[in-house]
Amino acid sequence: MDFLAQNQLYIVMIIVLAIWLGIYIYLFRLDGRVKKLENQIRE
């Protein structure tokens, strides 16, 4: 904790990483769902 308090930049980094991970996972799931719908249409 001391380390983080002194290097606030790493807190920023962790937050940004978390946001990015969230977006990434969201996009992946969206991609999957769209693919499913597209397959439904094709049938």
Add this chain to the structure above:
Amino acid sequence: MVLKILLGVLLTAVIIFGLGLPMSPHPQAWYELPVIPGLGEKARIIFFHVPTAWLSVVAFLTSMVYAIAYLRKRDLSYDIRSSAAAGLGFMFCILATLTGAVWAKFNWGSYWNWDPRETSIFVLLLIYGAYFSLRSAVETEEKRAALSSAYAIIAAVTVPFFIFIMPRIMTGLHPGAKGDPEGAGPVVEFKMSPNMRIIFFSSLVAFTLLFYWMFTLRVRTAQVEAHNHQRG
């Protein structure tokens, strides 16, 4: 699939290295970033702010190219692409504006200074905003596509004039602008060490990939929607 994984790795690396690597006044080791006088840690924004601004321009051009394609071919799938690109461009444009404004508050003392680049992105925001208000005002799909395509092209045609007007009217704060003793040429050139450059260009590539992925996703969802609409 390869692209998606590449994107994931690349952007994660950009975040870790771009924000994580220590800065030192006289960089020796490969992992040390140089300190830019007057900016310090705040210089790190370049890895995220510039790519968003870059994408808002790329998206605008993409949208215009598909607008021309729509008017030539009268195929609604081009309009889907055009509006999808414009939508993403609008989002990235807002992101670039916000990140820039917050950063400007801490570095230049105020959120907004009407420096040439701020003015241009403001104009881009206005164009995007007008484009979407126009789209929402037209009900028939074919008409909406034709009118908004025409508008996008007219708007794009007038944008280059800003490049000639801005320097006459205002002095710049952004690196590369007139009146900046350090900068010559575009924003990318300012005093970047080789390792910074690698991170910066990786970030550009990663953001472009992200844009491409989001773009195809939007197009695909819109096509599914259009299909459902068609079947009633």
Add this chain to the structure above:
Amino acid sequence: MKAASPPFRSFLRSAGSVFLKDWRSELRTRYAVSALLMFVVTTIAIILFSLGSEGASPDALSGMLWVVVFFAAMSGLSRTFVMEEERGTTLTLQLLASPGAVFFGKLLFNLVLVTGLNAVTVLLYGAVIEGFVIRTMSIFVVTVILGSMGFAAAATVIAAIIARANTKGTLYPVLSFPIVLPLLLSVIEATKKASDGAFFAEAAGEFQLLISYIVVVVVASSMLFEFIWKD
């Protein structure tokens, strides 16, 4: 003109007749002119009230002149197309004339309208607003003329888009502003130079910019107009 081929001459005739029809219609109905004039008077009055007894700098005043022009133009220049759409005569015009003839006829009409409007605005503004002085008249006159042409060029195509959308006018300033902004910035800059007493040659850059703007916008809109005009 002797060598003009018959199709070209009939194109000119056609565009001229579109202009003439709008012109005579305007004389009869005063559809656009009265709204425009009232707008100019109202805006100048508001500027007068807000200035009060305090003067503003000549730079600010030359900027404000174009604010008046912009909003007045935005209130009136869409009328040519919106009027056709409201009265259902768009189809009639589509049957009669090629899109190019309609575009250039309407462009000419808007040009006449906005030039007249600007002349009135400038005279009124100069007479009423104290502290607004023009030292280099030649720069100012050329600026007003080129500015009018630029406004007409940009406004005509946007008006055509607006008329075909369902909004009829509310979106007009929104759509026009980003398009007109380069024009607006250059004319403001040139007007400042005129009021500072710069030499004519010093404004050459602005004039080049204005001329190329007009050319680019007119060429692009005449190419796009067919897509806007035909369903």
Add this chain to the structure above:
Amino acid sequence: MSGRVHLAGEGLRKEYDRRPVFGNVSFSASAGETLLITGRNGSGKTTLVKIICGVLTPGGGTLSLTTNPHDPSRDRRGLIGLVSPYLQMFDEFSAVENLAIAMGIRGLPFDPRAADALLERVAIFPRRHDQVRTYSSGMKQRVKYAFALIHTPPVLVLDEPMTNLDVEGIAIVRTIMAEQRRHGILVVATNDLSDIDTYERRVDLDEGR
């Protein structure tokens, strides 16, 4: 005077909002023939009329209108006259002025005597200098006939030709229709088959639904 006119549509279709209005419509007609367009409400009669007049681009298919000998001074617009309920005159002008405007915008010379003769024929003559906005709807419909005929088009397109007309008006229109069939093509879009006694060609937009 207009030579052999030929009007042909091949595989025409049109969509609105991705929904087909009609698909694969074909027809042809030559001078001296009447083409009848029928179909229920919403079957796209008006859409087809607008496509024939060249103000609407078809979603697919081709439409050709040829004259023989080819007259280069007239484009497609000059070959067609349209009368329809949704066509509006410039109503702050008089009937005569409307005809003059029409000829001017078409890029053709205006002959006032021809205009007077035409207005006489549709029985508007006494009020030809009054603004169109003061006319009754039946009179407006008559002015539209003059408006559509002033440039003597080889193809006359009538959408619901008898709208708003009284007995006298209907008689006038019948003679106009008969005359058009003598030298050119008459296209009529209507569901009221009592309007029209004889026709050579027919497009039924209800077919194939």
